[in-house]
Amino acid sequence: MRMALLKCKMCGGTLTIDKDSSLAGCPYCGTKSTVYDQDRKLFEQFQTMFAALLNKDADAGKTEEGFWVEATDEELVREDGEIIAIRCLWKMKADFCTVYVAKKNVIYTFDKQYEAYADRYIKMVSEVKYPNREMEQELKNYIPQVVTHCRLEDGGRMVAIEKKPGVYPLRLLGILLDRHTAWVISRLENLCCLLSYSGIVLNGLTLDNLFVEPATHQIYLYGGWWFAGYQNGTMSGISADARKCIYRKYLESKRCHFSTDLESLRLAAAKLLGCETREAVEGLLTLPEPFREFLLEPAAGSAGSDFAEWDRVLEASYGERKFIPLPVTDEEIYS
Numbered sequence: 529m530r531m532a533l534l535k536c537k538m539c540g541g542t543l544t545i546d547k548d549s550s551l552a553g554c555p556y557c558g559t560k561s562t563v564y565d566q567d568r569k570l571f572e573q574f575q576t577m578f579a580a581l582l583n584k585d586a587d588a589g590k591t592e593e594g595f596w597v598e599a600t601d602e603e604l605v606r607e608d609g610e611i612i613a614i615r616c617l618w619k620m621k622a623d624f625c626t627v628y629v630a631k632k633n634v635i636y637t638f639d640k641q642y643e644a645y646a647d648r649y650i651k652m653v654s655e656v657k658y659p660n661r662e663m664e665q666e667l668k669n670y671i672p673q674v675v676t677h678c679r680l681e682d683g684g685r686m687v688a689i690e691k692k693p694g695v696y697p698l699r700l701l702g703i704l705l706d707r708h709t710a711w712v713i714s715r716l717e718n719l720c721c722l723l724s725y726s727g728i729v730l731n732g733l734t735l736d737n738l739f740v741e742p743a744t745h746q747i748y749l750y751g752g753w754w755f756a757g758y759q760n761g762t763m764s765g766i767s768a769d770a771r772k773c774i775y776r777k778y779l780e781s782k783r784c785h786f787s788t789d790l791e792s793l794r795l796a797a798a799k800l801l802g803c804e805t806r807e808a809v810e811g812l813l814t815l816p817e818p819f820r821e822f823l824l825e826p827a828a829g830s831a832g833s834d835f836a837e838w839d840r841v842l843e844a845s846y847g848e849r850k851f852i853p854l855p856v857t858d859e860e861i862y863s
Contacts, residue, residue, distance in 0.1 A: 602619070604637065607683075616630055620736065622734075622736040623737075623765075624638070624642050625645070625754065627736075629691070633691050635688045637686050652757075667719075669746075671722075672750050697740075698739055698747070703800065706812075712740070712747060717834060718835065720835070724830065728759070731763060731770055731784060732792075733789045752767060759785065769795055770789075770792045775787060786830070816845035819841060822841045
């Protein structure tokens with residue numbers, strides 16, 4: 529079975545993965561690529577979970593409905609004893625909470641000792657401000673919309689948010705071509721400007737906390753809000769990858785600063801390109817030079833100026849903007 533989510537850095541062809549090693553090979557140009565352990569595990573889990581579905585003849589347009597037949601059922605128990613049934617297509621850990629990805633919702637559960645972070649999630653999401661009504665109508669779709677929250681029987685907390693059916697955890701797309709990584713950066717720069725306008729620092733802009741809608745090139749900032757704080761305010765926590773990006777003076781003083789999100793954006797982009805560190809981007813010789821320098825150099829002095837710099841880099845790297853479709857289907861992403 530092929531892994532449709534890993535692309536060759538040299539020719540863009542679909543890579544095939546050797547389950548007994550950490551290598552993926554391109555059948556077109558022969559290039560070998562390292563597959564990081566987590567990506568390999570994700571792929572193997574996809575194979576196991578959805579092999580039955582792939583062997584069925586699904587009617588056109590009903591692939592997603594067929595997928596949900598294969599989803600796993602999870603149950604949470606509310607403090608009053610009521611059962612919360614979840615038909616879960618994907619389950620993972622993000623920081624110290626458990627994430628359940630369902631068809632129309634993303635559910636975050638927090639153990640009892642972390643229940644304060646559930647409250648922070650709800651509070652900080654409500655603090656997002658928009659410059660005008662038109663921008664609110666557009667951008668609010670990419671910020672969590674809390675539909676319900678409750679205390680669980682074991683003392684933990686649950687927070688459920690809305691999710692469109694065609695939206696997936698960004699990490700599940702695996703390694704992307706640089707042109708696709710570029711539009712991810714553009715969307716994140718836009719969201720960082722919104723955070724900055726609201727005076728909010730996420731402190732958790734990592735792959736595990738981001739969701740994507742490949743068909744429309746949109747990024748959803750669903751996770752990480754449990755660590756969000758106010759610019760120059762006291763930091764309540766920080767995601768592991770964001771900790772690698774925060775400037776030492778802000779880490780030592782435990783202060784929130786917008787630069788943490790902008791630097792985290794660069795690390796997330798490097799990982800989408802197949803690099804575990806930003807420094808490793810230096811070795812991506814097929815990456816346009818302005819793009820590579822953008823990922824290696826420090827962020828600009830504000831979210832707005834960083835976005836402006838990225839616009840310059842984008843044009844210098846690829847010329848006039850074009851919509852480059854990301855050919856991902858439900859069959860591919862769940863196979």
